Amino acid sequence: MNKKFLAVTLGILTAVGGFVDIGDLVESGVVGARYGMAMVWVTVLGVLGICVYADMSGRVVAVSGRPVFDLIRERLGPRMALLNLAGSFLITLLTVCAEIGGVAIVIELASGVDRLVWVLPIGVLIWLVVWRVGFEKMETGFGLGGLAIGVFAVAVFFLHPDWSSLGAQVAGFAPPPDQALPTYAYHAVALFASAMTPYEVFFFSSGGVEEGWTVKDLPVQRANVLLGFPLGGLLALAVMACAATVLFPAGIDVTQVSQVVLPVTLALGTAGLVIVLIGIFAATFGAALETGLSSGYMLAQYFGWEWGKRRAPRDAARFHVTVGAGLLLAVLVVQTGLDPVGLTEISLIFSAVALPLTYLPVLIVANDREYLGKHANGHFSNIVGVVMLVVIAVAALVAIPLLIFTGAGQ
């Protein structure tokens, strides 16, 4: 009984720590600095969306043994699925770039050595972990390490914010009067996309196959999702609250990761800084692994190849070549010195565009009794799923126009 409890707790903690990546970090900081806590509703909406869709994809893989992307080609047909693949693949690679950039920045903040020096070593290290480190070990290790981001929550209290004013911002919804509405909408879309990035459900369900989930694991997996992801969302909100308390009143806009971290240093000194850097390192490195693997999962599952870390590399040759090539490409892109924060925001906006193609097939498959039997969607999942799909469609439609109109959020 104790062992089961430990396993469940571990799973939840891993989900919490694994929730935040460079996108959540940066965008929560940017939004907190510009709008205070006015966008809490966006994070809540995003967390609701990812919870219900991760639950669906977890059910699909636990009951049918097939990950979600595997089923997209037979649902959408080869042409539409190829479009989906192309979009998701490119965006996931863009996300890998952003994550690697994030890791490089953290090491730069810790060591003082320019981040461009670290890009190639990080890429090699990621590849080595993909090549040799077991899936569960990898997930648990980096997930638990990411929990150190919780220091943001501690920092909020030490910063002595005006709680009633923060509360008013949350309830206020609207942007402060001096901020333009299109820019507000742009950042809302980016923040929403950071919670629902396409690779998440693909990785989650592929991970289910890697870990060998069966129907017996369903209750544990549901607990991981329904407890872990919202708690992870709270971590993102803590980042937002720190920015809202320190940067927002001072009118400082976030353009660098160091600014996002500043409130923690102010509240907790060097100790806080060390902890938060460890946390961000674990979260972004873990996310780089997840996105790198996801690019391989997607391609392999579209074409029907053998895939996965649970196979010896020589038995999943095309999968490993894909992951390796993707990592190499990402390293090359980041090495050109592109601004990582800007890269992150762009990746989020393009993610928003890909969301409908990502989540519609999940909703369809989750209703298929041939695959899921009695575990197919009930009314609640369907209602929330359809509502979220409408939100996703709206976000996808306005993302690029807003990007152009606001000049990437200026």
Added chain:
Amino acid sequence: MNPWTDLGTVDLGDTLLDRQISGEDGTVVGKVDDLELRAEGDTFVVDALLVGPEALADRIGGPIGKLLRRIGRGFRTEAPQRIPMNAIRRVEPTIVVTTAVAQATDSPSEDWLRRKLVDRIPGAGRASR
């Protein structure tokens, strides 16, 4: 062991095309990239499952299909593999074929990449742990 007993009517695009094929022992074979139809009397009979980038490229068609075909050839793929219908043991939710047929189905591109690239890296023979 008739995989079609409960089915009666079979919509080929829905039930067969683009489904994952695996062996009874779990061997991953590939996706059903197309179906080979044999003329019989006034109509056609499904003769075999086709697996291979060339078959998929033909179905996708257009410039993307051409690109796929060229990429496939670059990775040393050949004519599509044929899986005869009588090798099929189960059809829903995925297509399961006999182990013998699953093992016999080649993946030229997988073999080529394994030889040229993956096998040359140390540790390629062991799964990560």
Added chain:
Amino acid sequence: MRAGELIGRPVRDVTGRDLGAIREIRAEATPRGDGLTELVVRGVIVGRTRVRLFGYQRHDQRGPAPLVALIRRLHRHSRYVAWEDVDLSGPEVRVRRPFAELAPLGRP
């Protein structure tokens, strides 16, 4: 002949009316003399919309309701054509009946 050569091919009815294209091939599991079962092509589904049926013609695929309603609406002009009425001899696929005589898709 491959299934991919039939699916997607434009179709006209006997009057020349554009029916869209072949979207699906319907076969029947038919026992042969020697105990084996074959899939014999019995007809095709033709339609103007490129949006797939997503498996909604099968009874296992149910809901969510708005999506089912949307798919049904998109396929309201799709029709089932028995193989005897399909004419592959010319450059275009022709159906030997007028559109009005063709059976709509059954309700799942």
